[in-house]
Amino acid sequence: MLSLQEENALIDQVLAGKQEAYARLVDQYKSFAFTIALKVLNNRPEAEEAAQDGFIKAFHYLKGFNRKARFSTWLYRIIFNTAISYKRKNRRVMESIEHHDQAAESESAMERDDKEVFISKAMDHLNEADRLAIQLYYIREFSLEEVAEMTGQRINTLKVRVHRARQRLANELTRILKTEALTL
Amino acid sequence: MEKITDSQEARLQDFLDGKLEGAALQELKQELGTSTALQQRLEELRPVHEFLKKNSIQSPSTQFVDRVIRNLSRGALTTYPSPKNGLMLLAGVMVASGMLAMMLTAGTFDQISGSISIEQMEPLKKYVTTPSLPQININGKLVMNILIGINLVLAFIVLDRTILRPFFQRRAGHA
Known part of the structure; x- marks a missing residue:
């Protein structure tokens, strides 16, 4: 993890024209950025492309970064918005890919714990905003405040979404387990 | 069967997140000791919480950084x-x-x-x-x-x- 001084020094170097410094920033934040894009898009190649595009945008907008927030928070917001615009653009294509992914997932489901499979299925029934909120919230090291900043939502709205999503997942899991028990 | 309130549900979720401390934590523990509905709800929420915690960080491909740097002059698509x-x-x-x-x-x-x-x-x-x-x-x-x-x-x-x-x-x- 880079300290604030190191981060600022790298940003200064990038603004002075050193692309190697930007490579260090990309290397530092690539995994979080890619994970955010993956949570939005649910598809690795698309997420990789969106994350790359987000980093390129951030590079071009870097002059406008006012350093009031952490670079990472600012960057993740760009990555999130880029991934959302990819999702809107490729919605039709994504639907068919997601369908394919679900089929592949059900094949590997046999190897996993039943409860996990049921929760995973229940996730698909959550509304888009709630699903994203809970997935981003559970990415290690992201606080509620950071996710709110990233997604441009108010903290209270986000908290309600996270609680509601978890509540619905628990209810759905209970319902499925009851149904399963009855069919045995 | 007794029903749990929205406030209890919210506190259970805060408990799972590790956000309950001091008196609030003690109070919930006492309630959990006496309420089977609350215990049951906690056991319903726990697997969801554990599943989501496995939400690990994913790594992009090994050429990710190179591709970004190579395309910097290209502008955003x-x-x-x-x-x-x-x-x-x-x-x-x-x-x-x-x-x-x-x-x-x-x-x-x-x-x-x-x-x-x-x-x-x-x-x-x-x-x-x-x-x-x-x-x-x-x-x-x-x-x-x-x-x-x-x-x-x-x-x-x-x-x-x-x-x-x-x-x-x-x-x-x-x-």
Whole structure:
């Protein structure tokens, strides 16, 4: 993890024209950025492309970064918005890919714990905003405040979404387990 | 069977998140000791919490950094509208320009010329006290020619942003 001084020094170097410094920033934040894009898009190649595009945008907008927030928070917001615009653009294509992914997932489901499979299925029934909120919230090291900043939502709205999503997942899991028990 | 309240549900979730401390934590633990419904709800929420905690950080491909750095000069792809939207916009602009040009050649705007006196405009009459405002000369043909010119410039920008630039960038990216 880079300290604030190191981060600022790298940003200064990038603004002075050193692309190697930007490579260090990309290397530092690539995994979080890619994970955010993956949570939005649910598809690795698309997420990789969106994350790359987000980093390129951030590079071009870097002059406008006012350093009031952490670079990472600012960057993740760009990555999130880029991934959302990819999702809107490729919605039709994504639907068919997601369908394919679900089929592949059900094949590997046999190897996993039943409860996990049921929760995973229940996730698909959550509304888009709630699903994203809970997935981003559970990415290690992201606080509620950071996710709110990233997604441009108010903290209270986000908290309600996270609680509601978890509540619905628990209810759905209970319902499925009851149904399963009855069919045995 | 007893039902748990929304407040209890919220506190259970805070408990799972590790956000309950001190007196609030003790209070919930006491309630959990006496309420089977609360215990049951905690056991329903726990697997969901554990499942989501496995939400691990994913790594992109090994060439990720190289690709970003290689494409820095290229600019961001998503700043352009999709080719489909671009083509529709382009078609709209061209149709509008074509119609204006046809109307212009048919002489529709030949009669529209003259001057407008601001002082004589009904809503403004009572506010204008000194007759010093200039008259505005309007030539219908000239106005339409300017509009057609603006449309053509707009059409070229749309063509460039939605079709030409993304096409050449993609070619450069594959090279």
